[in-house]
Amino acid sequence: MILVLEQILNGLQLGVMLFLMAAGLTLVFGIMNLVNLAHGSLYMVGAYLATWFYQATGSFALGVLLGLAGTLAVGVVVEVVALRTLYQRDHLDQVLATFGLILFFNELIAILWGRAAIFSTVPEYLTGHVELFAGLRYPLYRLVIILTGLAVAAGLWFVVTRTRLGMLIRAGASNRTMVAALGVNIRLLYTVVFGFGAALAGLAGLLSGPIYAVQPGMGELILIQVFVVIVIGGIGSIRGALAGALIVGMVDTLGRAFLKPMLSTVISPSAADTAGPAMASMLIYLLMAAVLTFRPEGLFPSRGS
Amino acid sequence: MRTKFQALSVAVALAFGLTAAGPAAAQQKVKIGFITTLSGPAATNGEPMRNSVELALDHLGRKVGGLDTEIIYGDDQFKPDVGKQVADEMLKKHQVHFVAGIIWSNVMMAVAPTVTQAGTFMIGTNAGPSPLAGKGCHELFFTTSWQNDQTPEAMGKYMQDQGLTDVYVMAPNYQAGKDMLTGFKRYFKGRIVDEVYTRLGQLDYQAELSQLRAKNPKVVFVFYPAPMGIQFLKQYSEAGLRGIYPLYSVYTVDEITIPAVKHAALGQLETRYWGPDLKNPANQKYVADYQKKYGKLPVFYGAQSYDGIMLIDSAVKAVKGNLADKKGMIAAMRKANYNSLRGKYTYNNNHFPIQNFYLLKAVAGPTPGSDPVMEIQKAVFTNHKDSYGKDCPMKW
Numbered sequence: 001m002i003l004v005l006e007q008i009l010n011g012l013q014l015g016v017m018l019f020l021m022a023a024g025l026t027l028v029f030g031i032m033n034l035v036n037l038a039h040g041s042l043y044m045v046g047a048y049l050a051t052w053f054y055q056a057t058g059s060f061a062l063g064v065l066l067g068l069a070g071t072l073a074v075g076v077v078v079e080v081v082a083l084r085t086l087y088q089r090d091h092l093d094q095v096l097a098t099f100g101l102i103l104f105f106n107e108l109i110a111i112l113w114g115r116a117a118i119f120s121t122v123p124e125y126l127t128g129h130v131e132l133f134a135g136l137r138y139p140l141y142r143l144v145i146i147l148t149g150l151a152v153a154a155g156l157w158f159v160v161t162r163t164r165l166g167m168l169i170r171a172g173a174s175n176r177t178m179v180a181a182l183g184v185n186i187r188l189l190y191t192v193v194f195g196f197g198a199a200l201a202g203l204a205g206l207l208s209g210p211i212y213a214v215q216p217g218m219g220e221l222i223l224i225q226v227f228v229v230i231v232i233g234g235i236g237s238i239r240g241a242l243a244g245a246l247i248v249g250m251v252d253t254l255g256r257a258f259l260k261p262m263l264s265t266v267i268s269p270s271a272a273d274t275a276g277p278a279m280a281s282m283l284i285y286l287l288m289a290a291v292l293t294f295r296p297e298g299l300f301p302s303r304g305s
Numbered sequence: 306m307r308t309k310f311q312a313l314s315v316a317v318a319l320a321f322g323l324t325a326a327g328p329a330a331a332q333q334k335v336k337i338g339f340i341t342t343l344s345g346p347a348a349t350n351g352e353p354m355r356n357s358v359e360l361a362l363d364h365l366g367r368k369v370g371g372l373d374t375e376i377i378y379g380d381d382q383f384k385p386d387v388g389k390q391v392a393d394e395m396l397k398k399h400q401v402h403f404v405a406g407i408i409w410s411n412v413m414m415a416v417a418p419t420v421t422q423a424g425t426f427m428i429g430t431n432a433g434p435s436p437l438a439g440k441g442c443h444e445l446f447f448t449t450s451w452q453n454d455q456t457p458e459a460m461g462k463y464m465q466d467q468g469l470t471d472v473y474v475m476a477p478n479y480q481a482g483k484d485m486l487t488g489f490k491r492y493f494k495g496r497i498v499d500e501v502y503t504r505l506g507q508l509d510y511q512a513e514l515s516q517l518r519a520k521n522p523k524v525v526f527v528f529y530p531a532p533m534g535i536q537f538l539k540q541y542s543e544a545g546l547r548g549i550y551p552l553y554s555v556y557t558v559d560e561i562t563i564p565a566v567k568h569a570a571l572g573q574l575e576t577r578y579w580g581p582d583l584k585n586p587a588n589q590k591y592v593a594d595y596q597k598k599y600g601k602l603p604v605f606y607g608a609q610s611y612d613g614i615m616l617i618d619s620a621v622k623a624v625k626g627n628l629a630d631k632k633g634m635i636a637a638m639r640k641a642n643y644n645s646l647r648g649k650y651t652y653n654n655n656h657f658p659i660q661n662f663y664l665l666k667a668v669a670g671p672t673p674g675s676d677p678v679m680e681i682q683k684a685v686f687t688n689h690k691d692s693y694g695k696d697c698p699m700k701w
Contacts, residue, residue, distance in 0.1 A: 003515065003516070003519045006515045007512055007515055007516075010511045010512045010515060011512075013511065014509055014511075106344070110348075115348050115349055115352050116349050116352075116561060116564055116565065117346075117349060117531075117532060117535050117561075117562075117564070117565035118564075118565065119564060119565055119566070119567050121539075121567075121569075122543055127543070128545070129545060139543060139544055139545070141543065142511065210539070210543070211509075211536075211539055211540055211543055212508055212509070212535075212536050212539070213346065213532050213535035213536050213539070213565055214565075215346050215349065215532060215535075215565075216346070216348070217344070217345040217346045217348070218346060220345065220346075221346065221506065221508050222508060253511075253512045254512075256503070256512045256513065257512045257513075257515065257516055260501075273500065273502075277478045277501075277502040277503065277504070278478065280504075281478070281504040
C-alpha cells in the first residue's frame with residue numbers, strides 16, 4: 001500500500017515535469033499555430049544555464065533565477081530572430097526550421113561545454129528524505145519538483161483566467177484575426193507567450209539537471225513524451241496539458257512498476273518478465289492511440305478553431 | 306671503384322624496387338568505414354571512439370598497412386535502421402574494404418549481417434551480441450572488444466566468490482541487457498531477488514528504485530552504459546540507496562560517467578578487460594597521447610577502437626597490401642598479431658577475444674578535487690573464453 005502511494009508520488013513528479021514542458025509547447029501551438037520542435041532545446045538551455053550559474057555563484061537559488069531569466073532571454077531572441085518569419089508558413093516548414101534549431105542548439109552547447117555530460121547535483125539543503133507519514137520516506141528534491149510544478153500550474157491558471165494578459169491569450173487562441181483587428185499588438189503578445197513558454201521549458205530543464213544527465217540532446221529524450229501529452233490533452237489547451245501530463249506520468253510510472261507483477265498473476269512469470277517491460281514502455285503510446293481513436297481532438301480541446 | 310659499384314647497385318636496386326612497388330601503391334588505397342553514435346546524448350560514447358581512431362591513424366602515419374588510407378565516419382544515431390542504412394551507403398557508394406565500430410548490440414545485429422553478406426570485413430569495436438558469437442558467427446566478422454556475456458561473467462564470479470546473495474539485477478531491455486544478465490547468472494549462483502528490464506534510453510528510474518527498496522535486497526547489480534548510467538547513478542545516490550544497497554556494475558561507471566557524477570562513483574566496483582592504468586608500452590603511449598591530444602582520460606570504447614584500426618593494420622601488412630586476399634587477411638587477424646592495448650590476447654574460433662578480465666574500483670583522483678579514476682585491483686579471469694564458441698560452426 002505504501003509502495004502504491006510512493007509510486008503515485010513518482011507518477012505525479014514525472015507528470016508535473018512533463019506539464020512544465022507541455023504548457024509552453026501547447027500555448028505556442030494554440031496561440032501562434034507554431035509547431036516548435038526546438039522546445040526541447042530550450043529545456044536543455046535552461047539546464048545548462050542554471051548548472052553553469054550554480055557552479056559559478058555557488059548558490060542553487062541564484063542559479064535557478066539566472067537560468068530562468070537566461071532561458072527567457074534566449075526564447076525571446078529565438079522568437080524575434082527565427083520564428084517570427086514562420087507563422088504564415090505551413091507546419092511542414094515550421095517543423096523543418098525548428099528541427100534545424102535543435103541541431104543548432106545541440107552543436108552550440110557541444111562547442112561551449114563539450115559533448116560529455118556536465119556535473120550537477122542537488123544542493124546540500126535539498127538532499128535527504130522527508131517522512132510523509134510512517135513508512136513513506138520520499139526524496140526532498142523530488143517533493144520540491146512536485147510542489148513547484150503544482151504552483152506553476154496554479155499560477156498559470158490564475159494568469160490565463162484572471163488577468164488581462166490571460167484574456168488576450170485565450171482570445172488569441174480562439175481567433176487571432178479578430179484580436180489583431182481589435183488593435184492588440186499581436187506580435188508583442190506572441191513574443192511574450194513564446195518567452196514564457198521558453199522559461200517554463202527552462203524551469204523543467206533546470207529542475208531536472210540535478211537528477212538527469214545535463215548534456216547536448218537531453219531535450220529530445222523528453223520531447224517525445226511531451227508531444228504524447230499534448231495530443232492526449234488536446235492541442236492548445238493548458239487544462240489539457242495538465243491533465244495529459246498527469247495521466248501520462250501516472251500511466252508510465254505505474255505501468256513500469258506494477259505491470260510485470262500483475263501480468264505474472266495471469267500468465268507465467270517468465271512470459272511476464274518478457275512481456276511486462278515491453279508493454280510498460282508501450283502503454284503511453286497505446287493510450288495516445290486510444291485517445292486519437294475515440295476523441296481525436298484530445299481530452300480537453302481548446303475552444304476555437 | 307668498390308664504393309662506386311656499391312652506390313650504383315644500391316641505386317639500381319632502389320630504382321627497381323620503386324618501380325615494382327610503384328603501381329601497386331598508386332592504385333591501392335584502403336577505405337575504412339567507421340560507424341558509431343555521433344549525435345544525440347549517446348554521442349558521449351561515440352566521440353572517444355572517433356578520437357581513438359584518429360589517434361591510431363596518427364600513430365600509423367595516416368597509413369593503415371602501409372597504404373594510403375581513407376576513413377569515412379558514419380553516425381548511426383543509436384538506431385538500428387539508420388546504422389544499416391549508413392553501412393549500405395559505405396558498401397555501395399564508398400566501396401569500403403572494412404566496416405568497423407558500432408557501440409550498441411541492437412545496431413550491430415542490423416549492421417553485421419549486411420556487411421559480411423556483401424563480402425566485406427566487419428570489425429566490431431564494442432557491441433558483442435551473443436547471436437553473432439554462436440550460430441551467427443562469420444569468417445569476416447571480428448571483434449576487438451568482448452562478447453557481451455564475458456564482462457558480467459567476471460562480476461558474477463567475483464560476487465559469487467565474495468559469498469554475496471539476494472541480488473537485485475537491472476538492465477535496459479535490449480540484446481546486450483539480456484546478454485549481460487545471462488552472463489552474470491552463468492557464474493553467480495546465489496539468490497536473485499528480482500530481474501528488472503527498463504526501456505532502452507530511459508531517463509527516470511525513480512519508479513524502479515521504489516520497487517527496489519520495497520523488495521529490500523542485500524546488493525544490487527546493474528548494467529547501464531552511458532548516457533543511461535549517468536541518470537541511474539545520480540538517481541541511485543540521490544535516493545539515498547548507495548549507503549543501504551551496495552551497487553556492483555558493468556559498463557556503468559567509466560571515464561564518461563565519472564565526470565558527470567564525480568564523488569557519487571567513489572568506491573564503485575566494475576569488471577573490465579582494460580583500464581587506463583594497465584601497464585604495457587602500447588597502452589601507456591595510447592593513454593599519454595590521448596590525454597595530450599584531447600585533454601581527458603580515454604575510455605574503453607576508445608581503446609577497443611584503437612585496437613580495431615591496429616588489427617586491420619596488421620592484416621593489411623600481412624598480405625602486403627593486397628586487399629583482394631581476404632583469406633590471407635582472415636588468417637592474419639586470427640593471430641591477433643599486433644600490440645593490443647590490453648596486452649597479448651588470442652581469438653576464439655568465433656573471432657571473439659580470449660582475454661583477461663579485471664576487477665576495477667573507482668578511487669579518489671591523483672590530486673585533491675580531481676575526478677575519481679578507475680583502478681585495476683586484480684584479475685578475476687585470465688584468458689577467459691566466451692561460452693558461445695561451441696555453437697559456432699567455424700573451425701580453424
